[in-house]
Amino acid sequence: MPVVSTEIVAPDIYWVGAIDWSVRMLPGYYSDEGTSYNAYLLMDEDITLIDTVQAQFGFELLEKIKQITQLDVVKYIIINNAENDHSGALPFLMTQLKNATIVTNKICMDNIIHLYPSLKNYQFKIVNNNTQLKLNTHTIHFIPVPMLHWPSSMVCYCPETRLLFSNDVFGQHIACSERFLDQIVLKDHIIQLMREYSANLLGPFQVPLTIALQNLKQLKIDTILTGHGISWRGDNLITAINEYTQFSQNKQLKKKLTVLFQSMSGVVNTAAQIIMQTSSHQVQFCDLNITNLTKCALSAYNSEFLAIGSPNYYGQTTPLVESAIHYLRGLNLIKGRKVMLFGSFCWSDKAVAIMKEMVENAGGTVVSEISFKMGVNEITQSALINELKKFV
Numbered sequence: 556m557p558v559v560s561t562e563i564v565a566p567d568i569y570w571v572g573a574i575d576w577s578v579r580m581l582p583g584y585y586s587d588e589g590t591s592y593n594a595y596l597l598m599d600e601d602i603t604l605i606d607t608v609q610a611q612f613g614f615e616l617l618e619k620i621k622q623i624t625q626l627d628v629v630k631y632i633i634i635n636n637a638e639n640d641h642s643g644a645l646p647f648l649m650t651q652l653k654n655a656t657i658v659t660n661k662i663c664m665d666n667i668i669h670l671y672p673s674l675k676n677y678q679f680k681i682v683n684n685n686t687q688l689k690l691n692t693h694t695i696h697f698i699p700v701p702m703l704h705w706p707s708s709m710v711c712y713c714p715e716t717r718l719l720f721s722n723d724v725f726g727q728h729i730a731c732s733e734r735f736l737d738q739i740v741l742k743d744h745i746i747q748l749m750r751e752y753s754a755n756l757l758g759p760f761q762v763p764l765t766i767a768l769q770n771l772k773q774l775k776i777d778t779i780l781t782g783h784g785i786s787w788r789g790d791n792l793i794t795a796i797n798e799y800t801q802f803s804q805n806k807q808l809k810k811k812l813t814v815l816f817q818s819m820s821g822v823v824n825t826a827a828q829i830i831m832q833t834s835s836h837q838v839q840f841c842d843l844n845i846t847n848l849t850k851c852a853l854s855a856y857n858s859e860f861l862a863i864g865s866p867n868y869y870g871q872t873t874p875l876v877e878s879a880i881h882y883l884r885g886l887n888l889i890k891g892r893k894v895m896l897f898g899s900f901c902w903s904d905k906a907v908a909i910m911k912e913m914v915e916n917a918g919g920t921v922v923s924e925i926s927f928k929m930g931v932n933e934i935t936q937s938a939l940i941n942e943l944k945k946f947v
C-alpha cells in the first residue's frame with residue numbers, strides 16, 4: 556500500500572488530495588509536469604469533504620480520511636464540478652462513507668448521475684447561491700461560476716476562515732509536494748503555469764470570468780485553495796487575482812510576436828528564422844514539428860501579434876497548421892490579434908489564402924501576406940523584412 560500523508564493547510568482543513576506525478580496528457584492538454592487533484596477535509600461538527608479526485612486515486616483519498624477521522628462521521632461531500640478529475644472517486648467513496656450526503660448544484664447533480672448512474676441511489680442536497688450550509692463553527696456559501704470551465708462549475712466560500720475553495724479556478728497543472736506559492740522557490744514558473752492553464756482551459760470564457768471576479772470581489776478572502784496545483788494565500792492572493800483580472804480584460808496582451816509554423820522542406824523554417832531575427836518585438840517560436848498545442852496556446856495567450864506559416868501542401872495548409880489554427884480559434888486566441896501569414900510553394904500557391912480565411916473566421920486581422928516560390932531569395936527576404944514593419 557502506498558504511503559499516504561495528509562496535511563493541514565488552514566485551521567481545521569486537511570489537504571487529502573492526490574498527486575499525479577506521471578500524467579502527461581489531460582483532456583486536450585499536454586501537461587509536462589503532471590498535476591494534482593486537490594481535495595480538502597473540513598473538520599467541524601459536520602465533517603465535510605470538499606471535492607474528490609480522479610477515480611484511480613479514490614483509495615488513496617479514503618486512506619487519508621481514515622488517518623484523520625472515522626469514515627461514518629463524514630456528513631457531506633461537496634462537489635464543485637462534475638468533471639471526472641474532481642468527481643471520479645465519488646462512486647467508490649459513496650460506498651465507503653455510509654452517512655455522507657452529496658452537496659452540489661442541480662446541473663452538477665444531473666451531470667454526475669449521467670456520468671455515474673449508480674449515484675442516483677444516494678442522497679443529494681441541492682445548493683445554489685442563496686444556500687448556506689451550516690457545519691457548526693463553519694458556514695459554507697456556494698457561488699456558481701458557470702463555464703469556469705464547465706457549466707456546472709461552482710466555488711465555495713467559508714466566511715469564518717475567509718477561505719475560498721476554488722476548484723478549477725486559479726489552478727495550474729503541476730505535480731509537486733508544495734501546496735502554496737510562498738513555499739515555492741521559482742514563483743514565476745507557477746505564474747507561467749497558471750497562464751498556460753488559463754490559455755488552454757479558460758480562453759473562450761473571459762465574460763464568465765469577469766462576472767466571477769466581480770462576485771468574488773464582494774468576499775473577504777485570505778486563502779484560495781485550488782483544485783489543481785498550488786494554492787494562494789497572503790500577499791500572493793493579489794498575484795493570482797491580478798493575473799485573472801488582466802486576462803478577463805484582455806490586458807495580458809503584450810507587444811510580443813508568436814511565430815507559429817510547420818515546415819516540410821525547410822523553406823518556411825527559413826522564413827520563420829528571418830522573422831524571429833528581424834522582429835523588433837519579443838518573439839516566441841512555435842515550430843509545430845516539435846511544439847505541442849498547449850505550449851502554442853500559452854505563447855499566443857499574451858501575444859498581440861501572430862505570424863503563421865505553412866507550405867502549400869497539396870492545395871492546402873499542412874495538417875498541423877490547420878489543427879493549430881483550429882485549436883487557437885476555439886480558445887479565442889486568434890481573435891483581436893494582428894496576423895502575418897507566410898507560406899511557400901512550388902507550383903500551386905494556396906496555403907496562404909486558406910490560412911487567411913481561417914484566421915479571419917477566427918477574428919484575427921491579417922495585416923500581411925507573403926509566400927515564397929521554391930525558396931527564400933534575397934528579394935523575398937527583403938520583402939519579408941518589410942512586411943514585418945506592419946507589426947506596430
Ligand SMILES: [Fe+2]
Binds near residue numbers: 638640722723782783
Ligand atoms: Fe479540474
Ligand SMILES: [Fe+2]
Binds near residue numbers: 638704723
Ligand atoms: Fe477542468
